[in-house]
Amino acid sequence: MALNLAEAISSIETQAVAADWRAAIRLAGAGLVAGGAATDAYTAEMIAAVEQHGPYIVIAPGIALAHSRPSPAVLTGGLSWVSLATPVEFGNAANDPVTLVIGLAAKDHDAHLKVMQALAGVLSDSAAMKRLAVAATADEVRAVLGDLAAAA
Amino acid sequence: MKIVAVCGMGIGTSVLLKMTAEKVLANLGIDADVESADMGVARGAAQTAEIVLTSEELAEELGDVPAQVIVIKNFFDLEEITEKLTAAVE
Numbered sequence: 001m002a003l004n005l006a007e008a009i010s011s012i013e014t015q016a017v018a019a020d021w022r023a024a025i026r027l028a029g030a031g032l033v034a035g036g037a038a039t040d041a042y043t044a045e046m047i048a049a050v051e052q053h054g055p056y057i058v059i060a061p062g063i064a065l066a067h068s069r070p071s072p073a074v075l076t077g078g079l080s081w082v083s084l085a086t087p088v089e090f091g092n093a094a095n096d097p098v099t100l101v102i103g104l105a106a107k108d109h110d111a112h113l114k115v116m117q118a119l120a121g122v123l124s125d126s127a128a129m130k131r132l133a134v135a136a137t138a139d140e141v142r143a144v145l146g147d148l149a150a151a152a
Numbered sequence: 153m154k155i156v157a158v159c160g161m162g163i164g165t166s167v168l169l170k171m172t173a174e175k176v177l178a179n180l181g182i183d184a185d186v187e188s189a190d191m192g193v194a195r196g197a198a199q200t201a202e203i204v205l206t207s208e209e210l211a212e213e214l215g216d217v218p219a220q221v222i223v224i225k226n227f228f229d230l231e232e233i234t235e236k237l238t239a240a241v242e
Binding site: 049052053054055056057059060061065067068069070092093094095104106109112113116117119120123124 | 159160161162163164165167168169171172190191206207208209210213225226227228229230
């Protein structure tokens with residue numbers, strides 16, 4: 001059985017409302033803070049990363065991987081999951097608008113590789129993503145992720 | 153062959169891109185070493201790599217490097233990455 005992504009995600013919010021990309025990242029950051037993965041300062045670092053490098057974190061149609069680099073603002077590290085009720089533009093021509101923001105905080109470059117493998121497995125599985133897109137509650141998201149891990 | 157997957161921070165998008173690229177290279181039977189790097193490291197690593205994989209925004213930021221720079225739109229699209237890598241190694 002593969003790593004169950006649901007166990008690595010400290011906070012799941014569905015049908016969230018964000019006015020713009022900064023608000024969407026703040027929700028993902030709040031999820032990391034709620035799960036004890038990072039401090040509020042990390043949220044500001046994730047926003048600054050996009051301001052510095054552009055909206056490259058929108059890595060596939062509709063999916064943004066909000067993150068910054070390992071820093072003192074990262075406590076345990078972890079993931080947060082925010083699906084948006086209304087899609088938000090990040091300014092990425094190829095992959096806008098965004099409906100799912102994953103927040104990622106990592107203590108170092110290697111600690112989270114198993115989690116990243118599980119994440120890549122889920123995000124690249126289009127059938128799974130269709131099920132996750134219609135999951136209306138955090139429990140439904142966890143249930144789908146659990147099924148995927150059991151099947152992998 | 154040395155390939156560098158580049159992102160702004162070196163821990164997130166480049167790691168995912170490296171994983172997809174490794175899957176594609178294995179399918180194609182191409183023996184290559186893929187490393188993930190942040191922008192700072194990448195400017196150095198790109199001097200000795202043959203191929204750089206990155207997103208459009210970061211390709212502009214990376215500027216001129218000796219390596220062939222391939223822009224990937226969808227980091228999970230095996231077809232897109234297969235097509236672009238195949239064209240690059242020919």
